[in-house]
Amino acid sequence: MSQQIYIRKDAQFELFEVNILHADDKQLIQISEEMGLALNLKEMRTIKNYFVQKNRNPTDVELQTLGQTWSEHCFHKTFKGTILTPEGKRIDSLFRTYIAKATLELNKPWCLSVFEDNAGIVQFQDDIAVAAKVETHNHPSAIEPFGGAATGTGGVIRDVLGVWADPIACTDVLGFGPLDYDYNKLPSGIKHPKYVFRGVVAGIGCYGNNMGIPTVNGAIYFDESFTGNVVVYCGCIGTLPIDKYIKKAKPGHHLVLAGGRTGRDGIHGVTFASLELTEKSEEVSRPAVQIANPIEEEKLKRAIIKIRDQKLASSITDLGGGGLSSAVGEAAHKYRCGAKVALEKVPLKYPNIPPWEIYISESQERMLITVPKMNLQDTLEIFASEDVEATDIGTLTTEQALRLTYDGTVVADVDMDFLFNPPKITKKVEWKKVEYTEPTFSEPEDLTSILVDLLSSPNIASKESVIRTYDHEVKGNTVLKPLCGIHGGPSDAAVIKPLDNSYRGLVISCGINPQYGKIDAYWMAASNIDEAIRNNIAVGGQRIALLDNFVWGSPEKPDRLGSLMKACEACYNYAKGFETPFISGKDSLYNESPLGPVTPTLLITAIGIIPDVRKTVSMDLKASGDLVYLVGQTYPELGGSEYYRRLGYIGCSVPVVRLNEAKRTMDRISKAIEAGCVKACHDLSEGGLAVSAAEMAFSGDLGMDVSLTRFPQSVPITRNDFVLFSESNSRFLVEVPEKAKEDFEAAMKGSNYACIGRVTKEKCLLIRGLNGEPVIQADLDMLRDAWKKLFGG
Template structure:
């Protein structure tokens, strides 16, 4: 069969093609997959071929595209749901075996909906629940940084709208290549990190600010491997009255598409997400990046909230990855229905779109609703009032088929059962041992200088120049801000007080340690969970729920998949030990570029409840004369640390998480906070003890005298290791002299020690193991070093 006879144009007044799969060879099937941008492998193409053989006909382009979108990694999570062979054993679904299993075993009463909806839902207060979702938007941001990041924010906000929640806060965690990257070393098609950084941060700010949702938590991380693969995590937290949560669509309900018009922007976004970036991505995939219009989404949100409050619709979901194809299909599947849709009714930006383009377009700011016929008029009137276009395009049917038509002609007719049964993937994973060494180097004589350098290290330095471009106070409910007080100290988490008639707050924090993953993906994942949890605890968060977001390289490559398995094992182990369930998560795989794969990166977002925001704790030193305690043990764990990085090493001694022990400490510390005797608290992370102490001092405007001889440690005989080890599960805690006894009593049996005192003298002075004052610097100098690196906003 020749190439040309593979496709035949149907005799219709619009563009519609039939693909002659019946007679196609394997080679030709793969060609079709590649030419139509389906990103389906041979096994999948053969299943398609077999299905249409039983139907005795060839598929249309609409059908093939629909199948490709539904089966894409982005929509179906083949890797996480499929089988994996590793070390002679077989894992049947990473998701079920580790992530969901942890949640099911912990099984807290307060989880309302996990992994089922567009966002995880946990109960809150006075009949309200909190919804949370984090997404990635890496590929689009690599091609078009501003638009990619902005639509990432828009998309995750719609996920929260998709569970009828009112978005109350956004988060963003970003990974870039080094900003001083040598231009001459950039391969063709890779944009300079500085350009990407400026575009992405501007895009995130623009969307959140325009929609009036405070961006309250985040992180910016720099790593060589992010040069070719920018990492953009966008998160959203929402609030919903549980009694208004409607997911009860049935056959006969009308399918309404509301919001922006549909165009050619965002075609093949999800299949693009399952491909590696190449030199040609710019050219080939530009249409995969959507165009953002936050004002449209703001209006859409208003209308949706009114429809929710008046209980007029039976379900809603966002049009995100896969566009209508995934929204219509998944809605029908979820409610055990089929669907008929007239694609010619969908409002278009411009004429001339082929039916398949309409169906898979990922144009932004669109939501799908199912509405009982008797409410349709009211629903459409609400949209009209808000100047939002809304159109009834089809309905749910009892018959389990997906039937699409255009101008009266059937363009797709597939059984739901086939559509939602992609062939199970079987992948192979290996986890080869890496040979790493612990570096040997003499202890620097001037540790003050080292501390100043660390404070200026891009991963530690103040991100104020970016954070201030995000409105973190709109809605007037930000009770603990990302930048604290006069000196803009880095709070460990932000707290939102969402209800006027309740003092309860929502603490939002995150943890991410990609550098540890270069040594061991298991301990990287463990550290990310521990960091997210301890950041949350540090401000007074309790009853913590987790969100997991994986950014990995190509899972077809066994060693990439191997490290993913390792990370998932840690997720299960640590989450169950902490009793912190996962409520939502997402994976973004195939992050590879001509510069190689992204370093395996797991972002953990933690959502905690603060029983009363009046007892929230910030990280700045409060009163001279107060005592400073170090909680938790310090181990010689500098592998992957910022200190080693500064010295040009990676090392081997990656920080481990001793979760059972840590959990007991966390309980005790939370109790002390509840008693109101914790004046300030800061978690120890990148840069260890010295950096955390410096931050507390310059955020509070007071000095600190500390003694390393008092630090509880295991086998450390060097001042620099004590100062900069990144052992997990540690905090610095400020306690008033008068509360010493009570604090000690509460912390009994948990590793802790009084290591210093807050001083009026505005210097940080640290006594070494043998040498006096191994660190001695005015806090103003420390603050200046910390603020310098990213101060100009680049």
């Protein structure tokens, strides 16, 4: 007869011993699955061996703690593991080999804390620093769009609070399936993109707006693969006085849990995030989605900032994925301590929650701070003054062990060393060949109607109806808003003026283009880095830091891991090359659904500085008679372009990034903006030259008369459509007043640029083709209507 696996312990509360000592491999897997641990056999065997040595069985609390701590979400096993290439190369940690390496080698003195805390921290000015973090919340948003997106925003705001920073701005980048997706094609368990879209958009607004943090930058991208794998990136940026960045917890310091109460919401969120979504996900994983209460977090924020300013605490961390298990573990591990926690002290939403659930619940709006005994009373009083519940739940200890008790009974006792050393994983990669070929077709006759189609296509069309549901003005510091000019054109970046006594500003931009990822993950990553930087540069940003956020398919599948590794390689090469260090990042893997894997998607967020916000440049045209310059070379690069998509192709001529050329272009644009000779500047991205020109014109309500007879190119292009719609990187359209012509050209010396025409007072976009004949001629009102009609205002 087989042994009983779960043995109820004799206690006043629910506690089980798990009979791992007598479990065979099959039973180990069974335990992992039944308890929702998401651990593999190797990991389960490691746990078994540990308890064999201890000569006892683990409790449910211990196994759950290990499951949380060792999850992909908390430990990033893939990024920290070993990778073997088909050529026999061995990569020890993608993270150290590529992402962190660029930052390390660049060694910028203004990078104050990178990759080691809840958010990356860079210097802003003298004594003030900026913290930034971007998170994904894909899996919860797929199950419950509103709650998933709201708690995604709440979570990333806490990450910023978790480095003692005061949140000043949020970003959101969202990916959905086509909104007109055929209901009949939708597999059961997958929600329609329209439903997901509405829920996610409302969820993000509900959190940022209600907390009074402006949502200033973002993007919405539509891709077939996002139907089963919605993509929700939430970002937050904060400021902090550098001398208030206190992280020096010691044994004996008290663990104070503050904020919302703990309940059964958000059980197994992180292990759920480390699995593929299936038809059953909704039923099985619904409790994994947390419930949002932004006002609780608003109060928590006020209290945290007061405690920071009085320097009462010795460290801080947020409760996110993994809940207390992750926060207590990290707090102790980071300061080389152990910890003891009395779980019965944790305030609960309702009684009778067993200890393991208390310890791993991901209930929202909670922070953990460590406080020296002498400051405990003052700290608790500050929380009380803001109507925030705060409880002393334990202490850091000198013993290197995690000891949890419930009403005096020890429910977990694990060595820190074991807890934070999961077995390393080794995975194989495989290179997948490009599936697509370059299409051959003749140039369409009516390019104007193609431009109109592009402007009203989902990825290019105005997202005004979404943007206006987010408060981007609260705090009164938004200098360049998401929509600019008299007709609300699409700003390349947001500019914030965080300090009342200074005109120094923060520039926030992003780069994302999953379509390129279908062809080549390396060039997708390179292009996104280029795009995030050029968006930043276009409004006047300088000294740029980057954040990386990967959304990928299952790393258990060698081809997915292969493209992930390629993207990481590009991250190293281009972050290093552009001298823009990564300061923070996060990966969301296992984005697979019955409809297949997610298209490899990398979001690059760029955080720059503008020395004087009054020199900000927006993208709308300003005055008739001004000159229009095209800066940067155009190549026949249409693979993955919106133009090809419009014609039903993907192609393979994906835009590449020519580092030297790109750097020169960006550098010169920066100089020209600094010198004050640029009136408007817009980057060229989806839809290429034609779309950018149209956007600049209809946003400023001024016409443009430009010609393709003289444009910067190194390989000859003989087709108008290719010049108009190529998505080559590192290009800008720039408006320069006649009187600044010489200064501008002097600043641009050494880069590839050409004056291609003028701003006109006629409300018409006129583009003359390679032979000088008009190829695009369209009324501005018509173009603007096309751009605004899909999603409305």
